[in-house]
Amino acid sequence: MNRSKSIITQLLDSAGVVINGEHPWDIKVRNENFFPLVIQQGSLAIGESYMQNWWSSPQPDAFIAKVLSARLDEKIHKSLSLKKHIFLAKLFNHQGHIQAFKNGSRHYDIGNDLFERMLDKRMTYTCAFWDGVKTLDAAQEQKLDISCQKVHLKPGMHVLDIGCGWGSFAQFAAERYDVKVTGITISKEQAALAKDRCKGLPVVIKLMDYRDLSGQYDAIVSLGMFEHVGYKNYRAYMEIARKCLHDGGLFLLHTIGSNRSSVFTDPWIHKYIFPNSMLPSIGQIGKAIEGLFVMEHWENYSADYDKTLMTWYHNFKEHWNELASKYDETFFRMWEYYLLSCAATFRARNSQLWQVVLSKNGVPGGYRFERHTTKKDSTMY
Known part of the structure; x- marks a missing residue:
C-alpha cells in the first residue's frame, strides 16, 4: 500500500x-x-x-x-485484463452485425428522458460548433448547417444519414434545404423518437445496420457513428458508402479520432459507456478509403467538443432532480465521470473531432467550402 x-x-x-x-x-x-x-x-x-x-x-x-x-x-x-481485452479485440469482430445492435442498445436505449434533458432542443448527440455563437441550440444548428453545406445540398436531393440518432440532421436538412433524407440507426429508442420528430417531413427512419444498405443517394452524412464501426470493419464500411453514393456526390464523415492507431478503446469507456467502441486514427481512415474515395477536405474541431461536453454536463447536473427517481447515485457519478473525462481528453488533445469530405472520383476543378448563412437561418444566431 x-x-x-x-x-x-x-x-x-x-x-x-x-x-x-x-x-x-x-x-x-x-x-x-x-x-x-x-x-x-x-x-x-x-x-x-x-x-x-x-x-x-x-x-x-x-x-x-x-x-x-x-x-x-x-x-x-497495462493490466492483465487490458492485455486480454486487446487480444480478444484482435481475435474477434466485436462490432459484427448482431453484436452491433447489442452495443448500440447498451448506450442509446438507456432512456430518451436522459438525453432530452442533456442535449439541445434537436437532440444532437455530436460535437457542436461554437464559432460566433453562445448557446448549445445555436452551436448545434451551426454544425448541422455547416454539414449540409459541406456536401453541397440542393432542393430535391436524396441524402443518406448513417447513424441518424434522434433525427436531428434529417429534420434540419429536410426543413432548411428541402431535401429527402433516409436515416438509419441501430437503436430502437432513437428510431421511434426520430420518426415522431420528423413526422410530416420527407424523412424515412429505418432501424437497420449499415451493412444492409442498398440503393444510391445524392449525398451521404455520418455524424458520430464511425466510432462504433471497429477497425475490422472500416474497409467494408467505406465500400458500402461508395456503393451507395452517386458518382458526383459527396460523403461527410464526422468522427472522433485518435492520435494513434489502436484496436481497442479505454477499458472504463468500454465497460460502462460505449461497449466495443473504437476511435480511428488518420492512418486507419486513410487505409480504409484508399482506392475508394478522394479526400477533398479535412477539419479538426476538437476544442469545440470540450465545450460541448461541458455544456452537456451542466445540463445533466441541472436536471438531475428530474432524473434521480429513475437513475441512482452511482449512475450519476458514472455519467458525470463519462462527460468530464471525455471533455478532458479533448482538452489534452488526446482526442480529436474530424469532419472529412470525400468524393468518389474527385471534384472537377477541386472542392471548395466557404461557410455562408442561408436565407432560412439568417436570424438563427
Whole structure:
C-alpha cells in the first residue's frame, strides 16, 4: 500500500497534481485502496473508484486533463485484463452485425428522458460548433448547417444519414434545404423518437445496420457513428458508402479520432459507456478509403467538443432532480465521470473531432467550402 501510494503521489506530482492540495485540479483520496488499484488497473480503476466515491476533485475534468497532458497513462503498465481485452479485440469482430445492435442498445436505449434533458432542443448527440455563437441550440444548428453545406445540398436531393440518432440532421436538412433524407440507426429508442420528430417531413427512419444498405443517394452524412464501426470493419464500411453514393456526390464523415492507431478503446469507456467502441486514427481512415474515395477536405474541431461536453454536463447536473427517481447515485457519478473525462481528453488533445469530405472520383476543378448563412437561418444566431 505505501509503495503504491508513493508511486502514484510521485506521478501526480510530475503532472502538477497534489493529493489533498488546494488547486481545483487536485484530488482528495477517501479510500487508500485507490492507490494499489490504480497501479493494477490504470484508467479502469480511476473511473470505477470515482463511481465508488473513493476520490473527488473540485474539477475532475481538469485533473484528468493534467494526467493526460503529462502522459501518465503511458507510465502505468497495462493490466492483465487490458492485455486480454486487446487480444480478444484482435481475435474477434466485436462490432459484427448482431453484436452491433447489442452495443448500440447498451448506450442509446438507456432512456430518451436522459438525453432530452442533456442535449439541445434537436437532440444532437455530436460535437457542436461554437464559432460566433453562445448557446448549445445555436452551436448545434451551426454544425448541422455547416454539414449540409459541406456536401453541397440542393432542393430535391436524396441524402443518406448513417447513424441518424434522434433525427436531428434529417429534420434540419429536410426543413432548411428541402431535401429527402433516409436515416438509419441501430437503436430502437432513437428510431421511434426520430420518426415522431420528423413526422410530416420527407424523412424515412429505418432501424437497420449499415451493412444492409442498398440503393444510391445524392449525398451521404455520418455524424458520430464511425466510432462504433471497429477497425475490422472500416474497409467494408467505406465500400458500402461508395456503393451507395452517386458518382458526383459527396460523403461527410464526422468522427472522433485518435492520435494513434489502436484496436481497442479505454477499458472504463468500454465497460460502462460505449461497449466495443473504437476511435480511428488518420492512418486507419486513410487505409480504409484508399482506392475508394478522394479526400477533398479535412477539419479538426476538437476544442469545440470540450465545450460541448461541458455544456452537456451542466445540463445533466441541472436536471438531475428530474432524473434521480429513475437513475441512482452511482449512475450519476458514472455519467458525470463519462462527460468530464471525455471533455478532458479533448482538452489534452488526446482526442480529436474530424469532419472529412470525400468524393468518389474527385471534384472537377477541386472542392471548395466557404461557410455562408442561408436565407432560412439568417436570424438563427
